[in-house]
Structures are given as structure tokens and as C-alpha cells.
Amino acid sequence: MKRVLIVDDSAMARIIIRRCLEIAGGRDWEFVEAGDGEAALTILREGRVDMLVTDLNMPTLDGAALLRRVRASPKLANLSVVVVTSDSGTATSQRLAEYGASAVLLKPLSPPRVAEALAHMKGGRA
Amino acid sequence: MTTPIDPREVTAEAVIDALEQLMFLAGEWRPDAQREPEPKTLWASITMKGKAGFGHFAVVAPEPLARKMASGVLGVGPEAVSESQIFDTVRELVNTACGTLARHLGEEAGYSLGLPEAGYGAPPPKGAVMANEVLDVDGEQLVVLVEAV
Numbered sequence: 139m140k141r142v143l144i145v146d147d148s149a150m151a152r153i154i155i156r157r158c159l160e161i162a163g164g165r166d167w168e169f170v171e172a173g174d175g176e177a178a179l180t181i182l183r184e185g186r187v188d189m190l191v192t193d194l195n196m197p198t199l200d201g202a203a204l205l206r207r208v209r210a211s212p213k214l215a216n217l218s219v220v221v222v223t224s225d226s227g228t229a230t231s232q233r234l235a236e237y238g239a240s241a242v243l244l245k246p247l248s249p250p251r252v253a254e255a256l257a258h259m260k261g262g263r264a
Numbered sequence: 265m266t267t268p269i270d271p272r273e274v275t276a277e278a279v280i281d282a283l284e285q286l287m288f289l290a291g292e293w294r295p296d297a298q299r300e301p302e303p304k305t306l307w308a309s310i311t312m313k314g315k316a317g318f319g320h321f322a323v324v325a326p327e328p329l330a331r332k333m334a335s336g337v338l339g340v341g342p343e344a345v346s347e348s349q350i351f352d353t354v355r356e357l358v359n360t361a362c363g364t365l366a367r368h369l370g371e372e373a374g375y376s377l378g379l380p381e382a383g384y385g386a387p388p389p390k391g392a393v394m395a396n397e398v399l400d401v402d403g404e405q406l407v408v409l410v411e412a413v
Contacts, residue, residue: 148359150337150352154286195359195379224363225376244367245360246285 140167141186145178145204146193146222154247155191155222161249162256175199179207182214194223194230202237209238218259222247269368271410275395278364279323279408282357287336289401297398300405302326307387308354309409310362311378314369318413320390321362323354329404330354355380361408 142159146152152171159167170187172178176199178192190208194201201221208214221234224245234242241255276293283289309322325333327350328342334353335342359380366375391413399406 148352148356150334150349150356151359153337154356195377197379224359224366226363226367226371227374227376228371229374230376245363246282248285 140164140188141170142167142189142191143170143172143178143181143187144191145172145175145196145201147173147196148193149173151193151222158247158249158252159191162253175201175204175207178204182208182211182217187217189218189220191220191222194221194225194234202234205234205237205239220255220259272395272397274368275321275365275408275410276397276399278368279357279361279397279399279406281364282361283333283399283401283406286356286360287333287353289333289336291399291401291406294398294400297400297405299398299407302405304384305386306330306350306354306382306384308351308358308380308382309387309390310358310380312362312366312375313378314366314373314375316373318391319375319394320387320409320411320413321358321365322387322409322411323358323361324386324407324409325354326404329401329406332402333357351382355382365410 144152144155156169172181174196192201192204205219218240220241221239222243226244240259243255280291283291304327305324307322307324309320312319330350331342331345334345334349362377391411394412395410397408
């Protein structure tokens, strides 16, 4: 069973992300959640995670910093990382691509858009 | 030839889109509506930083409407929704709607967003009002404010 970690400081946003993932093909996936990047890193270090879906703007450790920490870790470097954001700026997209995001999803999320992004991912880095 | 963008309409449409996508609620822009006093409201706002300067995007909702929005996301009855879930919902609404608005304003505007804030009552004034729109959502008024600093 695929194990997916959803990271967002908003519990409501985590629900929305999870629902979209479930409808987009992940009905039998196992979901775990974290409220910020530091909590996510703890979960990533402690157990198996197949895909990380993280918000960009978060207090404590944001999605970009989390992505960089993941890519810098030998154990996690090849993990699929999807970044969710409201920020559609090219500079943000370029920065996330440079950091190694597998996909970037713009809010508002919808199951078809999530499904399309998942279909175009190449396992780890995009 | 492109059609000129009406900033008031684009602002309203950004929120209507977010309401539909996130909360499964239909909203309708009422450009000529007067704001009606509400006994208990909640607000959420987010900062937009772009090449043209700073702005603030906010929504103000009657508590029953905000509760209904959270209920729509959670898929539970309005009475089962907690206060923190209601605030979480209005913060997510401004975050999503403001992102949509920034996309409408164009890449060249270079807007990035801050972290959303929320509270009871009305948001503290931040600057010159650029849009002050009323949406009808299930018979209740949702107010959308855009201020430039």
C-alpha cells in the first residue's frame, strides 16, 4: 500500500488535499499528516513514505525548505515530492524545480488536476 | 483584441471559484448590494506583495456562513464544526482565492502571498480600498475586500 505524507499547517487544507488524492486514484493509499516541515521530517526519518505532498507557505519550516532538506538527505533524495501552492509566479516554479520538486500543484486543487500531475510524475524528481 | 479586466469582477470571481472548488457552495456577485450589518462575523486576510507594492485581500463572513463553509469541506453537519475548523476554513478560502486573483493579474505583476490571518469582527484597515464586493452565498452576504498599501 502506498504511504503518502501530507504536510500543511491548515488542517482543512490537509483534508482537501487528501480528498483530491483519494479521488485521483489513491482510495487504497495510507495517509499520514504533519502540520509543518519539522514534524514532516520527523515522520520521514522514522518510517517509510512513498510520496510527500507539502504546502509551500508554512510557518516553522516551509515547503521549499522541507524539499531542500529531503533532497539533501541520502535516504530521502529520491522521494516523490509534490508542492501545493497558491503562488503561480514563474520565479516560484523555477525555484521549486531547482530544488527538485517532482510536481507543483496550484490551488484550488481538483481531483482531475491532481490526477494529471500524478500521471506526469516520474517517481522521484520531475 | 483583449477585453479589459474589471478588477471588481475578477476579485469576486476568484472567491466564487474558491467557494465552489473547496466548499461546494455557489456564490453570486452583487455589484450594487449594500452591506447589511451582521451580529457576529469572522474575517481572514492575506498579504499580497508584488512589483506594484503591497496589498491585502480579505473576506468577512457571518459566523453561520463560515460554519456552513467548514461543514461543506468536512462533510459533516454545521453543529459538528469546531471554532478552529471555521477559522481554518476562512483562512484557506482567502489563500486559495488570492492565489487565483494573483494569476488573473498576470505574471508580470509578480505577486507572492503571505500567511493568512483570521479573527472575529472585521479586519483592521490596512490601506486604500480597491474593491469592496458583496457576494450572495446561500442567502448570506460574504464581503470581499482588497486594499492597497
